[in-house]
Amino acid sequence: MAGVRAQRVRRQRVLRWVVLVVLGVFFLLPLAAMVEFTTRGDGNTWSLLVDWPQLSATYPDLADGIAASLEQALLTALLMLVLLVPTAVWVRLRLPGLRPLVEFICLLPLTIPAIVLVVGLAPVYAWVNYFLGGSSLTLVFAYTILVLPYAYRAIDAGLSAIDVKTLAEAARGLGAGWFTVMVRVVLPNIRSAVLSAAFLTVALVLGEFTIASLLNRTNLQVAINLLGKSSATMSVAVSLAALVLAFVLLLILSLFGDRRKASR
Amino acid sequence: MTSIPTRVPRGRLRITQVRSLLGTVPFFAYVAIFLVIPTLVVAIGAFTGDGGFTFSNVTALGDAYVLDAFGRSILLSAVSALIGAVLGAVLAYVLVTAKPDGLLRRVVTAASGVLAQFGGVTLAFAFLATIGLSGFVTVFLRDHLGTDIYANGVWLFELPGLMLVYTYFQIPLMVIVFLPALDGIKPQWREATESLGGSTWHYWTRVAGPLLAPAFLGSALLLFANAFSAYATAAALVSQGSPIVPLQIRGALTSEVVLGQQNLGKAMALGMVVVVAVVMTLYALLQRRTAKWLG
Numbered sequence: 001m002a003g004v005r006a007q008r009v010r011r012q013r014v015l016r017w018v019v020l021v022v023l024g025v026f027f028l029l030p031l032a033a034m035v036e037f038t039t040r041g042d043g044n045t046w047s048l049l050v051d052w053p054q055l056s057a058t059y060p061d062l063a064d065g066i067a068a069s070l071e072q073a074l075l076t077a078l079l080m081l082v083l084l085v086p087t088a089v090w091v092r093l094r095l096p097g098l099r100p101l102v103e104f105i106c107l108l109p110l111t112i113p114a115i116v117l118v119v120g121l122a123p124v125y126a127w128v129n130y131f132l133g134g135s136s137l138t139l140v141f142a143y144t145i146l147v148l149p150y151a152y153r154a155i156d157a158g159l160s161a162i163d164v165k166t167l168a169e170a171a172r173g174l175g176a177g178w179f180t181v182m183v184r185v186v187l188p189n190i191r192s193a194v195l196s197a198a199f200l201t202v203a204l205v206l207g208e209f210t211i212a213s214l215l216n217r218t219n220l221q222v223a224i225n226l227l228g229k230s231s232a233t234m235s236v237a238v239s240l241a242a243l244v245l246a247f248v249l250l251l252i253l254s255l256f257g258d259r260r261k262a263s264r
Numbered sequence: 265m266t267s268i269p270t271r272v273p274r275g276r277l278r279i280t281q282v283r284s285l286l287g288t289v290p291f292f293a294y295v296a297i298f299l300v301i302p303t304l305v306v307a308i309g310a311f312t313g314d315g316g317f318t319f320s321n322v323t324a325l326g327d328a329y330v331l332d333a334f335g336r337s338i339l340l341s342a343v344s345a346l347i348g349a350v351l352g353a354v355l356a357y358v359l360v361t362a363k364p365d366g367l368l369r370r371v372v373t374a375a376s377g378v379l380a381q382f383g384g385v386t387l388a389f390a391f392l393a394t395i396g397l398s399g400f401v402t403v404f405l406r407d408h409l410g411t412d413i414y415a416n417g418v419w420l421f422e423l424p425g426l427m428l429v430y431t432y433f434q435i436p437l438m439v440i441v442f443l444p445a446l447d448g449i450k451p452q453w454r455e456a457t458e459s460l461g462g463s464t465w466h467y468w469t470r471v472a473g474p475l476l477a478p479a480f481l482g483s484a485l486l487l488f489a490n491a492f493s494a495y496a497t498a499a500a501l502v503s504q505g506s507p508i509v510p511l512q513i514r515g516a517l518t519s520e521v522v523l524g525q526q527n528l529g530k531a532m533a534l535g536m537v538v539v540v541a542v543v544m545t546l547y548a549l550l551q552r553r554t555a556k557w558l559g
Contacts, residue, residue, distance in 0.1 A: 008464075016358045020368075023355055023435065027379065030390040030432070033400035037393035087291040094284040102288075105295050111544050112303065113493030115510045116533040119517065120302025120309075145298045209384045209496035214517055221385045225500050228389060236393045239386040250378040 031240070038237040045237045059231075062238065065223025068136040072219060073205040076143040077198040080151050083144065085194065088155050089186050092164050106152035109145055114210040117145070125215055136217040143205050150204065151197040158193020162186075199253045203246050306537070309530035321531035330512065330532065337492060337508040338539075340423055344430035345487035351431075352438020352487075353480060359439070360446045373443065376436035383433050384496030391429050391501070395420055421502055429497055434487050441486055445479035445554055475557050482550030489543045493536065509536055 056063030171185045209221035228235040457467045495510040516529030
């Protein structure tokens with residue numbers, strides 16, 4: 001019996017390494033290829049990429065796209081927090097009956113593909129253009145909807161881990177207003193949830209292409225796509241840089257999540 | 265949308281309730297403008313023509329080129345979901361048999377979380393750098409082994425290319441969604457099978473297989489929906505023609521519309537929503553069945 005089990009363990013180990021090596025090659029090859037592709041020729045692609053003034057002079061569209069994406073990411077995270085945190089806390093405290101509805105609405109964007117959403121958003125953005133102009137920053141409105149499912153799940157998990165009601169009642173009993181309750185009592189307690197929601201938002205917004213390109217606005221991905229038509233090397237280099245950034249963001253997030261789980 | 269009762273509130277309870285509801289007004293108003301209205305625009309627009317209500321947009325979905333696009337979209341999603349599900353399940357199984365808190369498992373799950381999100385333009389360019397016409401692998405194979413992977417035509421920008429590229433984010437997604445089900449398998453079940461005289465074959469076909477089947481199918485459906493709604497990768501890779509539905513919708517949105525077909529894009533969008541909704545409903549049903557044993 002023990003021999004059978006030992007044999008099975010050995011077989012599993014062999015299978016494990018075969019699978020890991022084969023899939024590892026499949027997943028690492030494109031990344032390695034990107035490095036190789038961008039270091040061909042005179043190899044000044046990477047030095048240009050870190051030299052911001054030079055970069056924006058050579059590829060003004062790309063520089064615009066990078067700036068637009070960073071602003072969008074920041075503003076979307078902000079708008080998401082302002083919209084979601086007070087509502088989630090409020091619903092938990094005062095309107096528990098509404099929670100399923102709020103949850104349903106927040107998860108709804110998961111079942112609506114971005115390409116479908118953009119079809120419906122086109123007329124809405126005709127009005128946005130009319131009132132606010134055609135700035136790329138107006139994409140923040142659509143992006144906040146896109147990140148709702150991920151942000152809601154993160155924040156809802158954070159709120160579930162603390163006793164919001166007791167905290168809020170204690171603060172109210174000591175004379176705190178609702179604003180103080182939100183900013184100084186609830187928010188510090190769900191710090192890590194807020195942080196992970198914000199990280200996810202930033203990662204998602206930095207990778208968004210569908211809505212920006214079809215509503216004729218610019219961001220990083222639109223700029224990369226445009227650049228691909230004129231300078232393949234540079235566009236691959238920026239892709240790799242954006243990818244590494246997203247990797248780092250999400251890896252920090254997942255390690256952070258692990259630590260939170262472990263300490264609980 | 266904000267459903268504030270219009271009746272005159274009586275008593276303190278009603279007043280506080282109305283006041284409570286006011287706190288959710290910003291959220292519901294925002295969602296109404298940027299989520300509910302767009303959804304309604306698609307749903308109503310699909311049935312609207314020049315002279316009001318019409319079925320002509322929806323019947324136009326029966327046109328050969330639209331049907332072909334849906335067919336290719338479904339084929340692409342099904343093949344990439346199947347490959348992704350099988351390879352992802354094998355990878356997940358390999359992780360489960362490794363040490364539960366080991367470095368291997370943590371690194372692969374973290375990497376899967378990142379790669380499952382990796383799509384769009386950057387992924388398209390990654391594959392262009394790999395197996396594009398002057399890509400790393402293409403050049404290497406041509407110069408060193410004398411094989412031309414594009415001897416029978418450049419397939420990267422067509423359906424087979426999309427299938428390969430989509431697999432890149434489908435496998436990691438499968439690992440993420442299938443791993444919890446595999447973790448639910450208890451070692452006691454295998455021991456029970458063995459003590460009753462069952463072989464490994466019996467265990468997989470009679471015990472673990474049937475238990476995992478709903479979870480596997482459900483995960484595969486999720487992968488299908490994921491590929492079906494993907495747009496950015498295909499848009500960056502395919503610049504000529506519109507083989508799949510999302511690209512057809514791009515065509516409908518960006519090009520000059522044919523008279524009388526302004527709303528065909530909305531009808532195709534509605535068609536996509538219907539497909540995704542059906543798939544996700546099946547997924548939810550299977551998920552419930554999975555939870556019975558492996559929850």
